[in-house]
Amino acid sequence: MNPDRTPEDDALDPSLRALWRAADAVTRAPAGFDERLFVRLEREAPARVVAAAADPALVAWAWPALPWWVRAAGECHVVLALAVAGALVAWPTAWSLGASYLGAGGLALARALDQGLAAAAGLLLGPLAAPRIQLALALCVSPALGWVSLRAARAAESWARRGGVARAAFVRAR
Amino acid sequence: MDALDENACVARAQAGNMEAFRVLVDRHRERAYTLALRLTGVPADAEEVAQDAFVRAWRALPGFRGEAAFGTWLHRIVSRLALDRRERLVRRAQHETPTAEPPEIVEPASALSDPPGGDDAGSRLARLLEGLPERARAAVVLYYYEDRSVAEVARTLGVPEGTVKTLLSRARATLRESWSREEARAR
Numbered sequence: 453m454n455p456d457r458t459p460e461d462d463a464l465d466p467s468l469r470a471l472w473r474a475a476d477a478v479t480r481a482p483a484g485f486d487e488r489l490f491v492r493l494e495r496e497a498p499a500r501v502v503a504a505a506a507d508p509a510l511v512a513w514a515w516p517a518l519p520w521w522v523r524a525a526g527e528c529h530v531v532l533a534l535a536v537a538g539a540l541v542a543w544p545t546a547w548s549l550g551a552s553y554l555g556a557g558g559l560a561l562a563r564a565l566d567q568g569l570a571a572a573a574g575l576l577l578g579p580l581a582a583p584r585i586q587l588a589l590a591l592c593v594s595p596a597l598g599w600v601s602l603r604a605a606r607a608a609e610s611w612a613r614r615g616g617v618a619r620a621a622f623v624r625a626r
Numbered sequence: 627m628d629a630l631d632e633n634a635c636v637a638r639a640q641a642g643n644m645e646a647f648r649v650l651v652d653r654h655r656e657r658a659y660t661l662a663l664r665l666t667g668v669p670a671d672a673e674e675v676a677q678d679a680f681v682r683a684w685r686a687l688p689g690f691r692g693e694a695a696f697g698t699w700l701h702r703i704v705s706r707l708a709l710d711r712r713e714r715l716v717r718r719a720q721h722e723t724p725t726a727e728p729p730e731i732v733e734p735a736s737a738l739s740d741p742p743g744g745d746d747a748g749s750r751l752a753r754l755l756e757g758l759p760e761r762a763r764a765a766v767v768l769y770y771y772e773d774r775s776v777a778e779v780a781r782t783l784g785v786p787e788g789t790v791k792t793l794l795s796r797a798r799a800t801l802r803e804s805w806s807r808e809e810a811r812a813r
Contacts, residue, residue: 464802465770471754472771474747481659482673486651489677493644493684523691606688 522599541569636696640687647687651680654697658704664755664767665708675711679704701772705782709764716760754804762797765790 524530540547544566551562579585632653638646658679663672683690683700690699755763761783768779769790776794780787 464798464805467805468754468770468801471747471751475751476657476660478748479656479660479663481655481676482669485655485659485673485677486648489651489680490644490648492677492681493647496681496685 525596525599526603544569632696633692636687636690636692639684640690647684650696654700657697658700661701661704661767661771662708664771665705665764666711667752667755671711672708675704675708678707682707702782705764705768705772709783712760712764750808753808754801757800757804758797761785762793762800765793766797766801769794 544562548559548562548566551558554561580589632650635646635649639650655676659672659676662675662679663669666672666675679700682703686703690696694702755766758766764783765779768774768782769776774782776787776790780790783790785793
């Protein structure tokens with residue numbers, strides 16, 4: 453709430469809100485609103501209707517219906533954070549260089565982190581050298597590949613719609 | 627319709643199902659129209675704005691990520707369109723040559739008052755909003771009617787938060803005065 457409010461404002465608010473509710477109760481969209489709207493929609497967006505009819509399976513993949521962890525993976529900042537973390541782990545010299553600006557203490561901390569990471573990598577990734585484990589990992593990664601394909605398909609669909617390609621295809625199909 | 631049903635409808639509409647979108651229109655029509663009417667003040671403009679908002683929502687649905695509820699998202703589109711429309715009309719009126727007939731910009735509140743001096747809630751609200759300048763009315767509608775935060779109102783109007791606070795503060799003073807007059811008239 454606005455901190456600049458006065459007690460008079462607080463006294464006014466309930467009356468105002470009650471008036472608003474009462475006014476809303478009697479306000480109705482004009483007759484024929486839906487008919488006019490859907491005439492426009494059917495004229496303006498045939499490509500979307502056709503796309504849906506062609507691929508009803510898309511319904512199950514619609515964005516809000518996906519679980520949060522799939523949606524989170526699609527967030528730009530999550531992807532960026534993971535990419536930065538990956539780059540830092542892959543190139544320790546980069547963050548050692550950054551740490552050198554902090555002086556001897558920073559360098560010592562960077563060295564300790566580097567050694568810790570190397571030890572952790574050896575411990576965690578050592579057993580993964582076996583081909584069977586690598587195959588299992590590849591299988592685990594395949595849903596992510598499916599998800600990337602879906603995103604790519606969506607991007608292509610959106611691009612086609614913006615560029616009018618889908619509309620043109622629809623007209624040709626008729 | 628609960629949130630789960632609404633999400634399912636949104637998902638189907640995203641995939642192009644017009645019947646699912648019809649359900650969403652049915653659910654949000656009155657509120658979208660009322661919001662447009664409060665912002666534009668002219669029933670014909672309000673219908674056009676509400677319809678444009680639904681058309682835009684339909685087009686943009688594939689990109690809708692469900693970060694806000696569908697209703698909230700739709701109301702943002704309505705308020706943006708209504709404010710843009712008012713700005714366009716005002717700009718056009720300012721740029722008209724003096725010899726040309728200026729375009730008629732209906733005073734929003736007077737268009738809402740039916741009949742003049744009527745005592746129903748719509749007329750009372752119209753009389754209250756009548757005393758507010760354009761931006762202040764938009765701020766009041768978004769803040770009170772839409773329950774938006776100051777920050778959200780600022781983003782929608784494209785002004786700093788401090789300006790919104792000032793607009794709201796002045797609007798409250800005007801509203802208090804109008805409210806007292808209304809109360810005196812009722813007595």
